[in-house]
Amino acid sequence: MxxxxxxxxxxxxxxxxxxxxxxxxxxxxxxxxxxxxxxxxxxxxxxxxxxxxxxxxxxxxxxxxxxxxxxxxxxxxxxxxxxxxxxxxxxxxxxxxxxxNRDVYRRFEGGPIVEVRPLWIRGSGGFADIYPGTTNPTVYVNATLRGAVGGVGIEVDLVGGEEGIKTLADERQRAAGEDIIYNFEFSEELQPLEENMEIQAIIWVYEGKISSWVVHIEVHY
Known part of the structure; x- marks a missing residue:
């Protein structure tokens, strides 16, 4: 109260x-x-x-x-x-x-991420806050990696609380110049929610490159 x-x-x-x-x-x-x-x-x-x-x-x-x-x-x-x-x-x-506002919409974009040398990794992305005191939100993460070559991927984390970082998704793959699209939906995976938590999406490039990228995060209550 x-x-x-x-x-x-x-x-x-x-x-x-x-x-x-x-x-x-x-x-x-x-x-x-x-x-x-x-x-x-x-x-x-x-x-x-x-x-x-x-x-x-x-x-x-x-x-x-x-x-x-x-x-x-x-x-x-x-x-x-x-x-x-x-x-x-x-x-x-x-x-x-x-x-x-009841729902949160965040859009991030950038690029290019230039070719990364072997054993190196480079990341970029965005985040969205989850309001404290709310229950059962659903989070949607959409990411597009344009002109992906070599090793690329995405990691989605729930950041904050006692665990610090809880990885919700981690996908890596090899590409040959095509666009790579990722779509995720999280609900039960977010529990238990604590104060000052956020969703963080990171685009990874390792031994590869992309011409541009877009990350869209929605939090629905």
Missing amino acids: VSATFGLLVWGGGQERAIEVEITVEKEFFLVGEIVNLSVSGAPRGANVTWDFGDGGIGYGNRTSHVYQTSDFYNVIATVTWREGEGYMRKVATRRIEIR
């Missing part, structure tokens, strides 16, 4: 008491189209709570939920009002919420 606490000193009926109002969300960020549950705790009994979700939407009550349709940072405002003695008190609390 992620929370933000705001303190307020209230005077009523000749007595002084401290009020703490806390806005709580379930995690650090959410995806587009995902339900965001928010709550306020510590509000006086019988208080009214009005929410401004920062995208034009509003809500009411100590507990509420909202769905964002666009990735961005939103300032969510909870206004708590209650009767105190002969008058009314009000507290405005603000929390910033991050909404990320």
